[in-house]
Amino acid sequence: MRQKMAAGNWKMNGTSASLDALQALAKAHPAPGCEILICPPAPLIHRAAQSAAGTAITIGGQDCHSAPSGAHTGDTSAEMLRDAGARYVILGHSERRSDHHETSAEVRAKARLAMETGLATIICVGETLTQREAANTLDIIGGQLSESVPDLATGENLVIAYEPIWAIGTGKIPTMAQIGEVHDFLRTRLEARFGPGVGRSVRLLYGGSVKGNNAAEIFAVPNVDGALVGGASLTAEDFSPIITALDAA
Template sequence: MKNLIAGNWKLKGSPNLADSYISHLSKTKPDNCTVVVCPTFDLLGYISDKWSTEFGHLGVQDCFHDDTNYNDGLGTPEEIVSNGATYIILGHSDRRNKCHETSELVRKKVNLAWDKSLIPIVCVGEKSEDRKGNLTQVVVNGQIIDSIDFDNLRGPFVIAYEPVWAIGSGNTPTMEEIGEVHDEIRKLLVDLTCPTRGHNIPLLYGGSADDQNAGSILSVENVNGLLIGGASLNIQKFGAIIECA
């Protein structure tokens, strides 16, 4: 499968950043990997009007958990699709830890995303105390099992492993540590689905990944792409990551 490079702008995007992406991607038209750009919801319509499928795909960073009621702040899957997105990040550590979002709520959002043919990028990862207690795989596997309805898979999905302690810290696990977690995730997905499907679910790494370490991380077996945070706010850095994918 092609590597998938997803840029998560969080709340730091701007029309200028969107324009720099359009300018860069219109020249490079990357085809060596799958590119997904996830701006803030308020910028989605702006960038969608100028977007081409030659550039890649658009995504969003979350959605409201009820597609039938009006709400403040978060778009519904229906609104997201109507604004041009095809991917959606769900269960990001910011949502799980700062907003106390449970895996059960993530599962509900995943099902809503599938109902509208969105592809969920489901984020999982351990805190520093989990790693110190040798509970990394217990936590990660539990989040995967609880966040996705494996008895009723209705669409494709992506898993993004993002150790909470590494996000925005400048610290990353060793390549061996990343490989160990991704290998175990792959085994779990094979067990929960089947060998054919389990081996073809993209596994991304996220957590202080940038243009300096992207090549090394992407060389690790069972790493099929990256979820990029801070480095996605600079199109030159993000472009360099795409090139090495």
């Protein structure tokens, strides 16, 4: 049985004062049926982990380098994230792929080291609107999946997040049939590559304009095991209804 996950990606948002949201979430969900993950900016990870200690909230990072250490000014290693209290790391988000020109090969190298370091990885895949309109979605998703996920992936160290790029922060979401098509495709590909044991144990998240008012419908789609949430995860007021919907799914 896959444990559902509500993951919040704060992106480049938040200061120490923002950590009050963790206590509000912990109070609202003292014993959730799903895993609650918050991925704040790197400078907040250690304080977030301290604030979340003893609660049902897990903390993660938003990226890591593919090298364990070295002359990489401004970067953060997987070991540093783990030492700061992170247990997960998001890799291959479309904003990293676009803004920092990250390739799937680079994502795979980062994921390999993160897994070896003891971090679970959330690897993101997703298509642009042009690719969606050209009916290339599954080809794009399949390529990103095969090239980004290392061979040592298991159900414990890998989560896949499907985030259609055109739906992130836009208020637009695919139809439930479109979400289902991609998630079924991901499940089939994972089972074919890793076998039914691992393939069926990897959690599949949907991300892209998930809100409290559409979460229940999204979570009712087969093979959707939760959500990777951006803006709506910044406050307990917005994120809590999504968690509640996931618990009820």
